[in-house]
Amino acid sequence: MKKPYILINSALTLDGKISTKKRKKIKISSKEDFIRVKKLRKRFDGILVGIGTVLADDPKLNVENTLRIVLDSRGRIPLDSNLLEDELPVLVAITEKAPLSRVKRIEEKAEVIKFKGSKVDLKNLLKKLREKGIKKLLVEGGGTVNWSFLKNRYADEVCVYISNLIFGGKDAPTFVDGEGVKEKQDAIELKLKNVEKLGEGLLLFWELPHPKGL
Numbered sequence: 001m002k003k004p005y006i007l008i009n010s011a012l013t014l015d016g017k018i019s020t021k022k023r024k025k026i027k028i029s030s031k032e033d034f035i036r037v038k039k040l041r042k043r044f045d046g047i048l049v050g051i052g053t054v055l056a057d058d059p060k061l062n063v064e065n066t067l068r069i070v071l072d073s074r075g076r077i078p079l080d081s082n083l084l085e086d087e088l089p090v091l092v093a094i095t096e097k098a099p100l101s102r103v104k105r106i107e108e109k110a111e112v113i114k115f116k117g118s119k120v121d122l123k124n125l126l127k128k129l130r131e132k133g134i135k136k137l138l139v140e141g142g143g144t145v146n147w148s149f150l151k152n153r154y155a156d157e158v159c160v161y162i163s164n165l166i167f168g169g170k171d172a173p174t175f176v177d178g179e180g181v182k183e184k185q186d187a188i189e190l191k192l193k194n195v196e197k198l199g200e201g202l203l204l205f206w207e208l209p210h211p212k213g214l
């Protein structure tokens with residue numbers, strides 16, 4: 001079974017942060033980049049975010065004919081979150097760690113798929129998404145989710161908008177968080193495909209040389 005084609009898109013400050021140390025929703029993209037992202041989202045069958053992003057940003061990701069997917073092992077998605085309050089489809093990927101009473105409430109508002117283990121099993125999730133007809137998946141963070149998709153070599157391409165802002169701070173989330181590698185030899189090496197100036201920032205397109213199948 002082929003996995004969906006996967007693009008990670010993110011907006012970073014010049015120092016690689018995706019929010020400040022307060023970890024709240026912050027506009028890092030320029031006006032021009034938000035216009036680009038709006039068009040980009042329409043080209044994907046699915047948009048995926050982690051529960052950290054849902055709790056911090058309460059995103060809408062409201063694009064017609066696109067499935068919104070949340071990685072949420074413990075079923076923490078707020079029942080009044082924008083994703084669960086509108087009419088557009090949402091899939092919440094949970095694990096056996098999610099309390100049953102909570103799952104029932106989420107199921108009233110979204111499709112729920114349950115996986116074994118303590119974190120959502122990406123391989124099996126991607127299989128299920130492909131079976132559901134998701135051929136192109138846009139991953140929009142945050143840093144922990146980006147790490148999972150890169151570490152496992154599931155991402156095919158990466159697009160980052162590098163803004164003219166600097167947030168600093170060791171506790172501010174970065175484009176890729178998670179465990180990280182210990183040695184340079186374990187680094188995830190990408191190939192630069194394109195560079196564009198956009199507003200006061202730069203748009204960079206990268207390709208992963210050997211994305212993994214399922």
Ligand SMILES: NC(=O)C1=CN([C@@H]2O[C@H](COP(=O)(O)OP(=O)(O)OC[C@H]3O[C@@H](n4cnc5c(N)ncnc54)[C@H](OP(=O)(O)O)[C@@H]3O)[C@@H](O)[C@H]2O)C=CC1
Nearest residue numbers: 011018019023050052053072073120141142143144145148
């Ligand atoms: N500038 C930008 O472009 C963007 C910025 N952001 C910012 O990023 C920050 C949020 O990032 P972060 O806190 O890292 O949260 P994430 O959105 O990356 O969500 C991470 C959580 O997802 C759950 N999860 C379940 N299964 C997996 C899996 N297989 N792999 C990875 N995660 C899994 C885990 O929680 P659990 O165990 O409970 O399931 C995990 O802690 C916010 O500050 C937000 O504003 C976010 C997106 C874009």
Ligand SMILES: Nc1nc(O)c(N)c(N[C@@H]2O[C@H](COP(=O)(O)O)[C@@H](O)[C@H]2O)n1
Nearest residue numbers: 011026027028029037057059060061140
């Ligand atoms: N491209 C981009 N630029 C920024 O500056 C951002 N803060 C984000 N954040 C991502 O977009 C989601 C919000 O989407 P809606 O506007 O609510 O539809 C947010 O959750 C991040 O994934 N992206």
